[in-house]
Amino acid sequence: MTISRESRHVRADPDQVRDALGLVRRSGVPDLLRNWRNDDRRRAGQVSRGGMPSWLSDEQVLTVLHLVTSSGHPQTVDSMASLILRGLDSESLTLLGLDTAGATFNEIRARVSRSLHRTLDVIDPHPGPKKLKQTFAELRRYELSLPDGLVEERKRRLLELTNALLAETYRAVPEQYRQRWQGNCCVDATFVQAFCGKGTPWASAIGDDDLVASEPFAGYYIRRKDHGVSGEDLRTMSRAERTKLGKISWGWETTLVVMAANFPDEVATFPLLVVGMNFHPPGISPGRHAIDALRRMHAAGMPASYLAGDRAYGPKPVTEDYAGPARELGYKLLWDLTEKETARTRRIQGALLLEGNLYCPAMAASEKLITATQDLRYGDAVNGRRITQAEYDQRVAQRGRYLLKPHGGIQPNGTGRFMCPAAGPAPTVTCPLRPREDPKTVGLWPIRTRELPDEHDRSALCTSISGVVTFKATSRFPRLIQDKQYGTPEWLAWYTTLRQSIESFNSYLKLGTATAMHIADRRRVRGFAAANLFVAMDVVAINLRKTERWLQDPVPVDAKGRGPTKAQKERRREKLGYGPRLPRDRGTR
Structure with missing residues (x-):
């Protein structure tokens, strides 16, 4: 039948x-x-x-x-x-x-x-024929026939249209609840499968008469590396190298920005919605695509506070693509590190840069403090033994004594003022270069003379009377700077809270009982614009559904506007004395 x-x-x-x-x-x-x-x-x-x-x-x-x-x-x-x-x-x-x-x-x-x-x-960046078999030569002729600037203009239209729909779901939250959100959010990209059998052929040499995919403007997606890989790279790889990449899919990525709770120890007092999005081929300029969505949020009048992202949004994007514009919009940044970024030190205007934070250069004399994260995740270089979580916490706490103190912090223009840890009314170390007779210095960690940088290598951080240094905007600053000390329980609580909000949303977005976005057969209209619009409609539907459910039992706040304290569940590893786990290294992204 x-x-x-x-x-x-x-x-x-x-x-x-x-x-x-x-x-x-x-x-x-x-x-x-x-x-x-x-x-x-x-x-x-x-x-x-x-x-x-x-x-x-x-x-x-x-x-x-x-x-x-x-x-x-x-x-x-x-x-x-x-x-x-x-x-x-x-x-x-x-x-x-x-x-x-x-x-x-x-x-x-x-x-x-x-x-x-x-x-x-009206919004299709590639307004060519759909459902037709095309060769590479025909596709190239089509791309050359498009008016100059049309592709970028249509992508800007799509960005404005989809974010206008999301902004309306945000405004659908009653103002008394919407105003509770202080601007914390997390950004991430999730894969969208194209509705076609396979991507553009890559297993053999490509000629002008070979056919391209029915969705020729999608891209290859892999879970490792930067999530994207070109057909040219795949053709030059051996079979063993391609096998190591795991499953290779064809489609796009959608970058989503999700609201997060105001404080790590507090239950969110508002529904956690997607408030910004972008759509693009996999692995291409993640920082720039995130900023495009954040700018639409800023134009809609949304607040800005802490912004977290995975390793694709850390030091990798150049300053102009992510860190610079994000700071201009008022965000404070958090991210996790890849293996080669742990224990890597740099010098910026005399300060020691390690894992996203600025320290006194004297800390370079303590190798154990430098390699703490590396020793926890991968084992030390001598015998490969991994340190325990308790040892790691001790080392990170010791690092905190050397941490430069924000003196005005990082400004929207990319500059920043920081103070020497031995200066100011609340020093955390004593230094021979800043002798002082002050009861506050009793019991502080002493920096020894042999740990100081050579005299010709000392910057204003060590020689200025006030100990305050203004860091200029460069290719490293503020691109490599986080706003919490990496590895501390505070950093872990903030980063985990923000990341959990988007991971939870991504999981719900692909849930079979919800929109099942991961099933390409549910989006049978071909083309970049159709895929983008349909995914945006998925997100709009979930936003409205989450708002409706949240309003059935809204979270109360106290007189100070704070929500209830989040119930802390002790995990098995914590019962065994290992402490909270740092985010795992899931690849180079």
Whole structure:
């Protein structure tokens, strides 16, 4: 027995239709699409659009797509047509302004398909033919035929459109709860499988007559390295090298920015939503794509505080791509380290830079303090023995004595003022270069003369009277600087709290009972713009669902605006005396 396509219909009641229409209208997206379409017509010298009129407007297309996504059904033209023909009562059709009298399923389906592609045409960076077999030569000719700047302009439109929808879900949270969020968030990229069998061939030599993938503007994705790998690199690898990469997939990445709790020890007093996103091929400029999303959040008036990311958002991106713009937007940065970044020291204006923090140069004389993280994760260089968590905590605490103290901190322009740990009203060490008779110095850790840098190698950090140094913006500063001392319980609590918020959201996003974003068959409309829009609709649906559930039992706050203390569960490794675990090294990213 076969099941006809029209029997798999979706349903929505008038209240759901009214809410969906309100969301789309308040986001301003239909106005954006209309203005962009008019700009394109003026540029092309068209007086009128001509052709068959669209059955669905942009507003109606987005509303129907949102209703389909929220219902948990696949984001297909069939689902949209089924909703219109079978799933809406007369009141709902009136709200949408639709008339389906006398129309068959196939007629409705054809109308929906034309209307959807009319909407996508305005924001598609690659408006070429879909569902056609193309050779490399044909694809190159097509790319050369595009007007200058069109691809980047359409990507900017997609970025603005998707983030306008997310901003509206953020504003859907009642203001009394929304204002509780202080701006902590975490950024990460998650893989989106393309709806096609395989990627562009890489196992053999590529010629002009070889066919490209049906989604030619996606990319290869691997879980290791930087998540992206080119076909050229794969062709030069041996079979053993490709096997080490693990599973190789074809698709895109979506960069998501998720809200996080205000304090590590506090239950979040607001729903944790995705408030920024971007869409791009895997492994390409993660820092720059994150900043594009953060700028849209800033334009929407969202606050900024601590921003965490995995190893792709640490020292790797150049200053102009991530750290510089993030500081300008008001964020304080946290990230984890790869193996080759542990125990690596640098000198910046006389200070010792280690694992994202600035220390007194005298700390270089203590090798155990320098190699603490390396010895915990990978074992020491002599016998490979790993130190215990308790030993590591002692070494990190000792490092803290040498830590430079922020004196105004890092400014939005990339400069920063820091103070010598032996200077100021609350020193943490005593130094021969700064002798002082002060009861506060009794019992402090002494820096010995032999540990000091050579006289010709001393900077203003050691020679200035105040001990305050202004660090200039360079290729290393503030790109390599974190705002918490790496490895301390405080750093671990902040980083873990922020990272857990996005890992939890990514898991929910791919949950089979929710949107099942990891299943490409649920997004059967081809093209970069369609994939981006459908994923954005997935995120919008989850944001609204999380908000609705949170409002059923909102978290109370005290007179100071603080939420309840988070219940601390003692883990098995902590019961055995190992202490909390640092993030594991999962590769070079």
